[in-house]
Amino acid sequence: MTNLVTIDSINRDIINCTRCERLVTYTRLVGKNKVKRFSNDEYWARPVTGFGDTQANVLIIGLAPGAHGANRTGRLFTGDHSGQWLMRALYETGFSNIPRSTSTDDGLILNNIFISSCIRCAPPSNKPLNSELANCSKYLIYEQELLKRVKVVITLGHISFLTYCKINDLRKLKFYHLANYRVNDRHLIASYHPSRHNTNTQRLTWEMWVKVFKLTKIILSNNN
Ligand code: SF4
Structure with a gap:
């Protein structure tokens, strides 16, 4: 790790990052040209940091801030459909104090989770370029080095799974829902992303989704 040694310094670096010109332009544009339902909101329209418990045993890795979710509210999985699914599941399995995530002042406290x-x-259409993923992966590496107590990593979606494998030099692991790999001293669980597309098409049902967090609980209790 470089001189970015604390979560605050990592977060400062992320918030001020302008490395991907296409994405910086897009996030600002979305913040200017708001959708009607959020026309009264002040959009964050900048890079979004991770959040949660830095002593956590569980790290959840999503794909990207939603254009009108985290890019609006300034917190990952906050203010959109994916956030509703994630927070309801975390609440039902004891990983958060409330079943919703609507704004940075909604009182949400994550329990043993970093997101x-x-x-x-x-990114436009939720599709980052490979070069953008490569640019941004250093922040995940820094966080990973800082989050020393993580025992379970949950990747949401294929790209998150591949990104995690790439930064940890894990080869030949296959992505499928509820894949559970033991790698070094951690478990890696793959899940479909709780995007509107996946949940509306029933590719990801509520039952399949909650199983991810129930499995996490079992792994953690077997580790104690
Ligand atoms: S490297 Fe990451 S934080 Fe920086 S501009 Fe690209 S996507 Fe945003």
Whole structure:
């Protein structure tokens, strides 16, 4: 790790990052040209940091801030459909104090969880370029080095899974929902992303989704 040794210094670096010109332009544009339902909101429109418990045993890695979710509210999985699914599941399995995530002042407290993402700026159509993923992966590496107590990593979606494998030089692991790999001293669980597309098409059902967090609980209790 370089001189970025604390979560605050990592976060400062992320918030001020302008490395991917396409994404910086897009996130600002979305913040200016708001959708009607959020026309009264002041959009964050900048890179979004990870959040949660830095002593956590569980690290969740999403794909990217949602254009009108985290890019609006300034917190990952906050203010959009994916956030609703994630927080309800975390609440039902004892990983958070409330079942929703609507704004940075909603009172949400994560229990034993840190949430991050592969890329920190909202990409057009939720599709980051490989070069952008490569640019941003250093922040995930820094966080990973800082989060020393992590025992379970949950990757949401194929890209998150591949990104995690890439930064940890894990080869030949296959992505499928509820894949559970033991790698070094951690478990890696792969899950479909709780995007609107996946949940509306039933590719990811509520039952399949909650199983991810129930499995995490079992792994943690077997580790104690
Ligand atoms: S995606 Fe990551 S590397 Fe690119 S500008 Fe945003 S914070 Fe920086």
